[in-house]
Amino acid sequence: xxxxxxxxxxxxxxxxxxxxxxxxxxxxxxxxxxxxxxxxxxxxxxxxxxxxxxxxxxxxxxxxxxxxxxxxxxxxxxxxxxxxxxxxxxxxxxxxxxxxxxxxxxxxxxxxxxxxxxxxxxxxxxxxxxxxxxxxxxxxxxxxxxxxxxxxxxxxxxxxxxxxxxxxxxxxxxxxxxxxxxxxxxxxxxxxxxxxxxxxxxxxxxxxxxxxxxxxxxxxxxxxxxxxxxxxxxxxxxxxxxxxxxxxxxx
Amino acid sequence: xxxxxxxxxxxxxxxxxxxxxxxxxxxxxxxxxxxxxxxxxxxxxxxxxxxxxxxxxxxxxxxxxxxxxxxxxxxxxxxxxxxxxxxxxxxxxxxxxxxxxxxxxxxxxxxxxxxxxxxxxxxxxxxxxxxxxxxxxxxxxxxxxxxxxxxxxxxxxxxxxxxxxxxxxxxxxxxxxxxxxxxxxxxxxxxxxxxxxxxxxxxxxxxxxxxxxxxxxxxxxxxxxxxxxxxxxxxxxxxxxxxxxxxxxxxxxxxxxxxxxxxxxxxxxxxxxxxxxxxxxxxxxxxxxxxxxxxxxxxxxxxxxxxxxxxxxxxx
Numbered sequence: 001x002x003x004x005x006x007x008x009x010x011x012x013x014x015x016x017x018x019x020x021x022x023x024x025x026x027x028x029x030x031x032x033x034x035x036x037x038x039x040x041x042x043x044x045x046x047x048x049x050x051x052x053x054x055x056x057x058x059x060x061x062x063x064x065x066x067x068x069x070x071x072x073x074x075x076x077x078x079x080x081x082x083x084x085x086x087x088x089x090x091x092x093x094x095x096x097x098x099x100x101x102x103x104x105x106x107x108x109x110x111x112x113x114x115x116x117x118x119x120x121x122x123x124x125x126x127x128x129x130x131x132x133x134x135x136x137x138x139x140x141x142x143x144x145x146x147x148x149x150x151x152x153x154x155x156x157x158x159x160x161x162x163x164x165x166x167x168x169x170x171x172x173x174x175x176x177x178x179x180x181x182x183x184x185x186x187x188x189x190x191x192x193x194x195x196x197x198x199x200x201x202x203x204x205x206x207x208x209x210x211x212x213x214x215x216x217x218x219x220x221x222x223x224x225x226x227x228x229x230x231x232x233x234x235x236x237x238x239x240x241x242x243x244x245x246x247x248x249x250x251x
Numbered sequence: 252x253x254x255x256x257x258x259x260x261x262x263x264x265x266x267x268x269x270x271x272x273x274x275x276x277x278x279x280x281x282x283x284x285x286x287x288x289x290x291x292x293x294x295x296x297x298x299x300x301x302x303x304x305x306x307x308x309x310x311x312x313x314x315x316x317x318x319x320x321x322x323x324x325x326x327x328x329x330x331x332x333x334x335x336x337x338x339x340x341x342x343x344x345x346x347x348x349x350x351x352x353x354x355x356x357x358x359x360x361x362x363x364x365x366x367x368x369x370x371x372x373x374x375x376x377x378x379x380x381x382x383x384x385x386x387x388x389x390x391x392x393x394x395x396x397x398x399x400x401x402x403x404x405x406x407x408x409x410x411x412x413x414x415x416x417x418x419x420x421x422x423x424x425x426x427x428x429x430x431x432x433x434x435x436x437x438x439x440x441x442x443x444x445x446x447x448x449x450x451x452x453x454x455x456x457x458x459x460x461x462x463x464x465x466x467x468x469x470x471x472x473x474x475x476x477x478x479x480x481x482x483x484x485x486x487x488x489x490x491x492x493x494x495x496x497x498x499x500x501x502x503x504x505x506x507x508x509x510x511x512x513x514x515x516x517x518x519x520x521x522x523x524x525x526x527x528x529x530x531x532x533x534x535x536x537x538x539x540x541x542x543x544x545x546x547x548x549x550x551x552x553x554x555x556x557x558x559x560x561x562x563x564x565x566x567x
Binding site: 002005006009012013016017092093094095096097098099100101102103104248249 | 304305306307308325326327329330332334336338340341342343344345349353354356357358359401
């Protein structure tokens with residue numbers, strides 16, 4: 001399997017570009033700011049909370065909030081990371097190198113996907129470290145943290161797959177970025193139409209990424225949520241493979 | 252071993268929509284051959300090469316690399332191919348070493364084999380000095396060499412080079428030509444070019460593609476034959492009467508080129524050069540030039556690629 005060779009180069013090229021570092025720094029800064037606000041607000045309402053029975057705990061209020069915001073911020077950021085994956089190679093005509101090498105389209109797609117996932121994992125690790133630092137001062141519900149992180153990781157995987165596919169259909173990174181952002185946002189808000197009736201989740205809320213993410217954020221691990229993200233990821237990876245294979249037929 | 256057929260192309264066609272890029276092209280290349288692919292712009296050279304290297308699927312026909320069909324077993328076939336496209340597929344943000352190492356790994360090289368392949372390719376392409384430099388900062392010539400190094404790195408049986416000497420200076424061109432010649436000793440090389448002398452100096456065989464069809468497939472020797480024409484140029488100091496020249500045995504037609512120079516067309520099997528010389532000396536015309544005319548490769552090329560419509564007119 002030579003996908004890891006492609007993944008390695010992808011990661012390396014990402015870290016050689018100032019864009020990746022800028023994204024990491026800025027995202028971390030914003031997360032930190034939100035984290036601080038969360039802690040501050042919690043301290044203000046802590047007294048009142050202690051009087052309410054069954055009130056949400058520190059993990060839900062601070063870390064849950066942080067992860068929810070991160071889920072939104074990353075909708076904006078992931079398209080910027082995935083936009084160049086294939087479109088840039090097509091533009092610089094380096095895609096020929098991959099097509100002439102003894103690689104299947106699947107290996108190319110998987111390599112690109114793993115490369116960008118490794119980068120997103122680094123981003124997630126920074127976020128997780130920040131969240132866990134709260135454990136120095138209080139006791140955290142680690143189950144909820146883990147479930148939230150899992151949700152975020154699964155969602156990022158789906159983001160990456162969607163970005164990869166949209167990058168494979170164009171040779172303009174900017175077009176790939178804006179269309180990825182459009183699709184991600186749509187998938188997040190698609191259940192707004194049905195939100196009036198929370199008790200009966202319909203098709204639209206099943207399609208919504210936010211709906212499944214919310215479940216995991218609350219710490220309720222449901223295999224259908226996990227399957228949803230895996231299906232979404234698999235679907236877009238398969239579409240990317242098809243797109244690359246079609247390239248040889250059309251061009 | 253030397254006669255082993257490495258590339259076998261049968262009735263290859265490719266259409267872009269209703270546009271015909273190449274039509275029913277068939278040829279073979281044996282080990283140890285350097286094949287030159289010539290043709291005007293848009294004739295289908297690059298398309299042919301893209302199909303050979305598995306970058307493009309043919310509309311019809313088959314390509315076998317070392318006996319392996321590129322459509323049936325693309326991975327095995329591609330392992331035996333090195334390809335330099337028109338634009339070298341280099342990553343500007345990597346150094347030459349990093350880039351070549353990446354290419355080697357894509358072809359399944361690793362460890363000691365990768366290191367020695369890297370050394371060898373760099374040395375053959377004259378890249379030893381620039382291994383640590385970023386490709387984006389190198390000149391076009393060095394980028395081109397990096398592209399060639401990438402194509403030969405994994406020791407492929409078949410090397411396909413699309414206009415390999417574009418953007419190089421004359422000294423580099425000579426080095427690269429020598430490199431291609433030496434590659435041709437152990438591998439099969441196909442190169443496309445529009446620089447005609449290049450074909451004469453490095454290729455053993457020439458194919459001319461025009462409007463998607465193969466109009467010539469000949470060895471260099473065969474091509475030299477075609478370049479012989481049946482005419483002489485004659486230069487005299489004093490003007491003779493054309494009728495006297497026409498009367499010489501074998502002469503078909505005499506054209507005055509001005510300044511007492513003439514072009515004498517003769518019957519192909521009856522060269523009148525000797526008789527013309529005798530006549531000129533006998534009449535005291537002051538013979539100072541008598542030379543057989545040779546067509547350049549360019550003439551052959553233009554004849555083959557431009558006369559197609561007139562052939563059709565003759566047929567009709």
